[in-house]
Amino acid sequence: MDIKIRIGKTRIVVICGSFAYKIVRFRLYDLLCKWVKLEYEKRKYDNKTAYVNVKRHTRKQLITDMLIACFRANYTEHEHWRRCPNADKFVPTLFTFFYLINIQERDEVARDYSNKFISSAHNRKCGDYLLGDDSLHIDNFTVAGRLLDYGGVPLEP
Numbered sequence: 001m002d003i004k005i006r007i008g009k010t011r012i013v014v015i016c017g018s019f020a021y022k023i024v025r026f027r028l029y030d031l032l033c034k035w036v037k038l039e040y041e042k043r044k045y046d047n048k049t050a051y052v053n054v055k056r057h058t059r060k061q062l063i064t065d066m067l068i069a070c071f072r073a074n075y076t077e078h079e080h081w082r083r084c085p086n087a088d089k090f091v092p093t094l095f096t097f098f099y100l101i102n103i104q105e106r107d108e109v110a111r112d113y114s115n116k117f118i119s120s121a122h123n124r125k126c127g128d129y130l131l132g133d134d135s136l137h138i139d140n141f142t143v144a145g146r147l148l149d150y151g152g153v154p155l156e157p
Helices: 030-045 047-053 059-083
Strands: 003-007 010-018 017-025 095-097 102-103
Touching: 017 059, 017 095, 030 059, 059 095, 059 102
Parallel strands: none
Antiparallel strands: 003 010, 010 017, 017 102, 095 102
């Protein structure tokens, strides 16, 4: 059995057989390093300089970016699929385990940059949900034109 592992910013994707398992990725080491740097900069300089030097992060933003974003991506994918399960624009999310693991169908990733699905990504919708520019990457589309990674698509229309 062929197993592939891909590591992203918020999740680890394990592709095994006919399924893709999207597991949340806790970035505790990154959180700790940035938090220590933030506290150091705050003590050495004033608060404003510290936040600029640590990519404008506050403590709340650090926690949101490093810990909550992974759950939000799995939650968003599950909710999109739950709200419009018959949409042919998304790869189905079959199951979620408390948003820690999402199980999706496996589909072949598009390889050709001249693919017609990339040029029409601005017009892709599921009901009233318009997909944004972050969906324009070729790796996010299947050969059939369905979107693989839609965890960053906002839920509100």
